[in-house]
Amino acid sequence: MRFIRRREALVYNTPGDHVTRDIREGVAKLGDLRFRVLDSAGLETAATSGSILARTADMSGNVLARSQFAIFLIDVRDGLQPLDLEVGQWLRRHASGIHTIVAMNKSESLDEHGVLTAAAGEAHKLGFGDPVAISAETGLGMAELYEILRPLFEEHMFQLTNNGLNQDDPTSEAETEAHEGDESKLPLQLAIVGRPNVGKSTLLNTLLQEQRVLVGPEAGLTRDSIRAQFQFDNRTVYLVDTAGWMERSGKEKGPASLSVVQSRKNLMRAHIVALVLDGEKIAKSKSSMSHPEVVIARQAIEEGRGLLVIVNKMDLLRENRPLFDKVIDAVPKEIQTVIPQVTGIPVVFMSALEGRGRIAVMRQVIDTYEKWCLRLSTSRLNRWLRKVMSRHSWKDSATQPKVKYFTQVKARPPTFVAFMSGKVQLSDTDIRFLTKSLKEDFDIGGIPIRVVQRSIPRKETVKSNSRNTGPRINTRMRTDKRATVSEPTTS
Template sequence: MSFTVAIIGRPNVGKSTLFNRLVGKRLALVDDTPGVTRDRREGEARIGSLKFKVIDTAGLEEAFDDSLEGRMRRQTEMALEEADVALMIFDARAGVTPMDKHFAGWLRKTEKPVILCANKCEGRIAETEMMEAYSLGLGDPIALSAEHGEGIGELFDALLPFEVEQVPDVAAKDRPLALAIVGRPNAGKSTLVNHLIGEERLLTGPEAGVTRDSISVEWEFEGQKIKLVDTAGIRRRSRVQKKLEKLSVADSLRVIKLAEVVVLVIDADVSFEKQDLTIAAHVIEEGRGLVVAVNKWDTVRDRNAMLQHIRDKLQISLPQVRGVPVVTLSALTGRGLEKLLPQVIRVYELWNKRIPTSQLNRWLEHMLEKHPPPMAKGRRLKVRYITQVKSRPPTFSLFMSSRGELPESYLRYLINGLREDFDMPAVPIRIATRTGKNPYVKE
């Protein structure tokens, strides 16, 4: 299962009924008598294409001793620790009770994301009582009828951000790292590949455009399998006239799309040109990790000025990926080459990085306090929680209210915060915002 959901609430609000609805079977006993469920029960739940583990818990009681109620409460606390998100259920017919408020306050103090659900909303007969739910401080409630299956679509939308990409359980060193070597013509890409693998595998020469096809070479570095791909030089589109060169450039761009980390080789003799930045921007747009290799470094006289010039260009032209590693080397002599592959593997690890949801939401709370979201239509946009939905590259889903969209400037603020606080330089970071439907708006 991709994530775990704990159903929590006071006794007799319909937790077990919802549990049975989600798992598609009558696994949990259901009765009007409060306190039927005592142990936590787990099941494999499914809503449409969304699969997850769900935990049914005993009704929360204000008991902290070794009594039966106290032991039941500890089981609920253990379920909450195991879960990625909690569903707090309250009875919309009975309205918000003091016990609901007490346990909502307890949930707010935890680090788990909470989705508030108003159960027993058949035919919207309890719609007025649902307005009290805002006093719980857990955001917009979802109107449900666990018994009749109403509101499950809205619950699907709320749980979707917690779905994580299913990655095969294969050790990183058992998967070959797809590494592309790109750059302008005659930058020394093939010479670099030959020196890395220790043989004259690729044709080289002083003429520009010697390499026409993308050449793949299987290789291994310190136990990490690597699939090296040398590409044809990429010139400005206005300079590409011949059909063969157009095909070569198109093949190089295809290799970038299939790579995981890209090494952009720069010719130090001609400095850092606009075409280099164009290639780097294309790498980031494709979501690949980036390392810059400055070749022919042994011919540079003022090395400090050259290095600062390259870093300044990257900082100004590629602000969306701060901290791109810059490695200086000579592909012909091999000097400085030992620094390249460790940087590639580090970027590869960052590209695969995954951050726990609890850490992300602690971080988000700090970022919102530091710089609250802007106003929209006279009301402040409300961000509820964040979760990482996939890696390769790191991609996050930000769940928020439906009153408006976050401006690009605020998303950049969050992305820069993620990059700095979780140490993720050189890889693109993506954030997608998600909003839920307002259950009070009749279609």
């Protein structure tokens, strides 16, 4: 969090438990340095094979394999532990090509007692050179760390230049500026939500095509909301895998309670929300969506987000064709029933474990996002309005609402304003008709659309002549309009 300057990772004092279980990624800012930083889940060299700790250690090893530098954090208040020595040996054996810097964290209180020098001498035994004393919580030692990293980064970039290699700009600022005029080309924020153990993390790994998130049969395995960046069809996508919080009781303590808050916050940052359902459970139950799933789907629509429903684990129904067809037929119908305000919400059936359906999911995400960013010109909308108003059945032409003009005021989601003249306003039925016609005629179904109306104020009809004298103006004000207009002038 100190590097990326925001509260992104879960932080909780649980000595007997590993709070971080997945790989977190962000753009670090240290002075004038900008670099991509990955927070690993920790290394447990003596973990039992197949356990959660062993799986997180494997993921950390994969992260190190594609890194150029590593900051080896130790808790200076506890002193050098046997596990620290084992991790040091592991790094020398498996990551010898990585420049490792030892950072003594939680050093804010040791210097006062004169213990810091002794602690640095002990940390020197790890064999990675002189350690740097820091405090991730208070910011102590960040200047010293900058002085160590800057020459290393400069040398690394010099080598890349000599080798003719280029690295992507981690901030994506160039891409944002290039697509500034076209909102649909800006980086896309996609959030994956769903009940625990429906396969959200497996789906994220499938979309990224790498083992970024820890997966397994244990429910509630994901604690952090994992944010990852990848490219699809020359488009930058930021993917957030939220912890499965929809069926939790609200009485959680510790890391579980923090993950609930974090998941809700990340959900509201998203542009497109992918709600993941369990196809196997749908086949065994009477309804496609539970109450928490309906709530989150409606919340996404009310917040103006694009919604995509993904039915996962369809590979488990492949042997039972009637159940397979039942799920494919029932889910879209039920979604339309429980969320009637938006028609045509896209549904994709897939198997994240087998990797089937990845392309279909991403194409549907891109299609929904482009509709969500759509902008229509006022002239085009008013030509459409004349046609659509003529085909609407009005009860009484005399009381028909008069729409002066129709325009789009914003995108993300598309929001339109009907400017009304006269006293008659559009009814709820009329607004629903206009919304439905917009979706059908411009092919923007499946996303929330907002139509509001505003009245055009009447203009004052009283005319005045600035060249008239004061008494002349007073005389006209005492007469009615017709008499004032017809009054002859004398010279």
